[in-house]
Amino acid sequence: MRVIVLPVCQVELHPHVLLKYDFQISPSSIKSPDVNKSKNAHAHEFYLTPYCSSILSSGSIHTVCEIIKNSIVLRQLFNIQTEDEANIENKIDFKEHGRFIAFGPETDICICALLIPHISSLELNYINQIDPPISRQNSKINYAHSQSPSANKEKMSVERDTVHLWISLNDLCHKSIHIDHILKQSGILSKLSQIGSWIQSYHENTHQSMTTTNIDTSLQLIKARARTLVWDIMEMKNEILYPHPVHGRIPNFRNNPNCSTNLAQLEEFQQARVIEICPSLAQEHLRLFSLCQGKVVLTPAPSIDDAICYKLDPTFLRNHDLARAATKSGAAALGTIVNLTAIGNLHVDIFVVASVIVNPISGARLGKGKGYGDIEYAMMYQLGACNNKTLVVTTVHESQLLNDLPASVMTEHDLPVNVIITPKRIIYTNNTFTRPHAINWNDIDSETMLNLPVLKEFKRIQKVI
Numbered sequence: 001m002r003v004i005v006l007p008v009c010q011v012e013l014h015p016h017v018l019l020k021y022d023f024q025i026s027p028s029s030i031k032s033p034d035v036n037k038s039k040n041a042h043a044h045e046f047y048l049t050p051y052c053s054s055i056l057s058s059g060s061i062h063t064v065c066e067i068i069k070n071s072i073v074l075r076q077l078f079n080i081q082t083e084d085e086a087n088i089e090n091k092i093d094f095k096e097h098g099r100f101i102a103f104g105p106e107t108d109i110c111i112c113a114l115l116i117p118h119i120s121s122l123e124l125n126y127i128n129q130i131d132p133p134i135s136r137q138n139s140k141i142n143y144a145h146s147q148s149p150s151a152n153k154e155k156m157s158v159e160r161d162t163v164h165l166w167i168s169l170n171d172l173c174h175k176s177i178h179i180d181h182i183l184k185q186s187g188i189l190s191k192l193s194q195i196g197s198w199i200q201s202y203h204e205n206t207h208q209s210m211t212t213t214n215i216d217t218s219l220q221l222i223k224a225r226a227r228t229l230v231w232d233i234m235e236m237k238n239e240i241l242y243p244h245p246v247h248g249r250i251p252n253f254r255n256n257p258n259c260s261t262n263l264a265q266l267e268e269f270q271q272a273r274v275i276e277i278c279p280s281l282a283q284e285h286l287r288l289f290s291l292c293q294g295k296v297v298l299t300p301a302p303s304i305d306d307a308i309c310y311k312l313d314p315t316f317l318r319n320h321d322l323a324r325a326a327t328k329s330g331a332a333a334l335g336t337i338v339n340l341t342a343i344g345n346l347h348v349d350i351f352v353v354a355s356v357i358v359n360p361i362s363g364a365r366l367g368k369g370k371g372y373g374d375i376e377y378a379m380m381y382q383l384g385a386c387n388n389k390t391l392v393v394t395t396v397h398e399s400q401l402l403n404d405l406p407a408s409v410m411t412e413h414d415l416p417v418n419v420i421i422t423p424k425r426i427i428y429t430n431n432t433f434t435r436p437h438a439i440n441w442n443d444i445d446s447e448t449m450l451n452l453p454v455l456k457e458f459k460r461i462q463k464v465i
Contacts, residue, residue, distance in 0.1 A: 001054070001110065002108055003055050003110050004065050004112065004183075005050065005051040005052070006018070006050055006051075006111055007116055008114065008169075008195055010199060011168075011361070012403075012430075014403075015168075015169040015199045015200075016169060017166070017172060018050075018124075018164055018165070019172075019179075020048065020049060020162045020164045021049075021162060021233070021236075023160055023161055023162060023163065023236050042048070043438050046237050047179055048179050048180065048182040051071065052182055053067050055110075060110065061094055064114075068092075070089060073124050073127060073164050073376055076119065076123075076124065077124070078092055078116065078265070081093075083222050092114065094114075097114055098112060098113065098114050099195070100113075101194060103191065106184040106186045106187040109185055109188060113195045115135070115199060118166070119431075120406065121166055121229075121281040121402065122222055122405075122406075125160075127227075129160075131221060131225065132224045132227075133219075135159070135369060140154050154316060166404050167403070169192060170196075172189065172192060173189050173192050175212040178398075180426070193373050219408060219409065222406065222408070222409060225411055226356075226357050227369070230356055230399065231246050231356070237432055241399055250354040250367070250368055251397060251400065252280070252282045253282055253397035253400075254397070255421075257285040259285075259286060259395040259425035260285055260289035260290075262421045262425065263395070263421050266419070266426070272295060272346050272348070272349035273349060274296050274300070274349055275297040275298070275348070275350045276297075276301070276352065276386075277297055277298070277352040278300070278352055278373060279328050281352045282354070283352060283354065283395060284285070285326075288322060288325075291314045291325060291326060292314070294314055294332065296311060297329075298310070299312070299331045301331075301332070302372070302451060302453075304453070305453045306454060306457045309330060309338050309343070310345050311335055312331060312334065312335045312336075313326050317419075318376070326413060340383060340454065343380060343384075344383045346385050346446070347386075348386045348391075349391065350390070352394065353365070353373040353415055354365060354367055354394070355394040355396050355417070356368050356400065357400050357405060358394055358396055358400060358420055359401075360401045360403060361403055361428060362407055362416075362431065362432070364433065365414075365416060366409060367380070369450075370448070371443065371448070372448075373415055374414050374415045375439060375445075375448075377392075378413065378438055381437050382438060382439075391418055392418050393419045394417045394421070395421065395422070396420060396422060398422050398423070412437075413435075413440040414436065415435060415436055416431045417431065418431055
């Protein structure tokens, strides 16, 4: 008989459980690149898994206490100090905050759910870890790329043995995430709804708050931790096509063409005439797909002094030019330059913004830290091309979702999203953030002015107005 330990909490009033990835990679687990490439793309897959152990002869509660004692993350969650080790059972208060769920003869598993206050995954994943630099976010992984064709394509020395994430109980029950065989056993997922009911009942009956705890961490460090965590996970799970490493970039993730298919299911896309799409590699297929669907595609023109974007109208493009037009260089060669005074003649129906990380509940998001998408939307809003009817969408990989990305990362000048498209699904967020309606010139530094020369002309026009 085995016991699963599931720490549970509420994140934005939604029941969540703590699961983990185990990234203890051995060289033998990586297959030779001589094997067919397509078959080897996911040679070593990782699954979210719970803490699990065989029940000791001393009983299930003692087993749970031993699991907690031997995990630095669980010790942090339950505030277990060295002096508490002999008395963990009383420290946790299983009667008040614990529930055991048995499954009878269906499986050899029982679940111990333990209700705790929420501690951010950004704190849990940096226990005994060096924080990433705020100014330049480097990888916590040492990537040694071999030039030898007979060697492994990529060898990794990984500092993160595990990554812990708060997973929505609803996503878990609906199998929206990649879980291992332990949670897939007969009857387990169907009964996990009991945990959600218990959490709700606990809050209603006790009127106690066991939600987010305050983190005494600077906002810039929170952002750096979030981005670096996602970049590390995606590299370790081999979810990036190219370039490597992904750190410092918008992830060009595997299976991104599936996002185009999912976006096409939206009624807003079907009715849209003009779509603004970010210039990142991960959205190249979406730009091509939109052109093939007869949509007018706008994409940024950052290097032209008085132009805000290129306009690609498939009506005036030959079919064999569409693929080229979807690229950065092709947009510059085949697109029509739209200057600041002309953009107001267009109405952007859908604005697709790039993201490194996004909260699927609240719609909060982080880009790579430059703020270009936020600035572009603010300019278009001020010039009349975007308004509150414009649907803001981002396309990301499932690994770019972080349910407890805090709302504090968003300011009035940051762009939230209404809809998230992943290769697997469509997510409608409960976005309550305001969109940027103007540029905050105090946040615009000399590097941004140099990289976006259109800002100088935009500022001049605004002064005239």
